[in-house]
Amino acid sequence: xxxxxxxxxxxxxxxxxxxxxxxxxxxxxxxxxxxxxxxxxxxxxxxxxxxxxxxxxxxxxxxxxxxxxxxxxxxxxxxxxxxxxx
Numbered sequence: 001x002x003x004x005x006x007x008x009x010x011x012x013x014x015x016x017x018x019x020x021x022x023x024x025x026x027x028x029x030x031x032x033x034x035x036x037x038x039x040x041x042x043x044x045x046x047x048x049x050x051x052x053x054x055x056x057x058x059x060x061x062x063x064x065x066x067x068x069x070x071x072x073x074x075x076x077x078x079x080x081x082x083x084x085x086x
Contacts, residue, residue: 033079
């Protein structure tokens with residue numbers, strides 16, 4: 001079952017709970033789109049709101065980049081990032 005997340009706290013919790021499929025949609029997906037293409041991401045250096053930087057700590061981002069594979073979908077509903085656990 002796919003876990004749909006709409007903010008960084010939900011994403012952090014989904015990663016910690018080791019959900020198999022995580023879908024990011026809406027404005028949060030647009031914000032996260034540049035991060036989806038990077039292997040090494042330093043959240044502190046990015047121009048993101050403070051609450052995003054606090055939720056997406058280095059350990060969470062490392063898990064996301066190493067344990068999940070991402071697919072980007074652009075459709076009528078907007079951008080969707082779908083992460084699938086490897």
